[in-house]
Amino acid sequence: MQRAFSLFAGALVGALVGATLMVLFTPAPGETIRSDLKNRIQTLKDEMQGAAASRRAEMEAQLARLRAPQG
Numbered sequence: 001m002q003r004a005f006s007l008f009a010g011a012l013v014g015a016l017v018g019a020t021l022m023v024l025f026t027p028a029p030g031e032t033i034r035s036d037l038k039n040r041i042q043t044l045k046d047e048m049q050g051a052a053a054s055r056r057a058e059m060e061a062q063l064a065r066l067r068a069p070q071g
Helices: 002-025 030-067
Strands: none
Touching: 002 030
């Protein structure tokens, strides 16, 4: 659990740093940057939701195996 949280935190920090650097150093109009940033945030959100759903399914399967009668 600790490793998953560390991975999530690292990905989030990396995304924020990358987005900040992109905004600061990209010579593009503000509307273009905002649109691109919005798309990247949505993509990141979708990826995180997919990863969370996958992890939840794994944990539910593991819980079902643990609850199953052994014999």
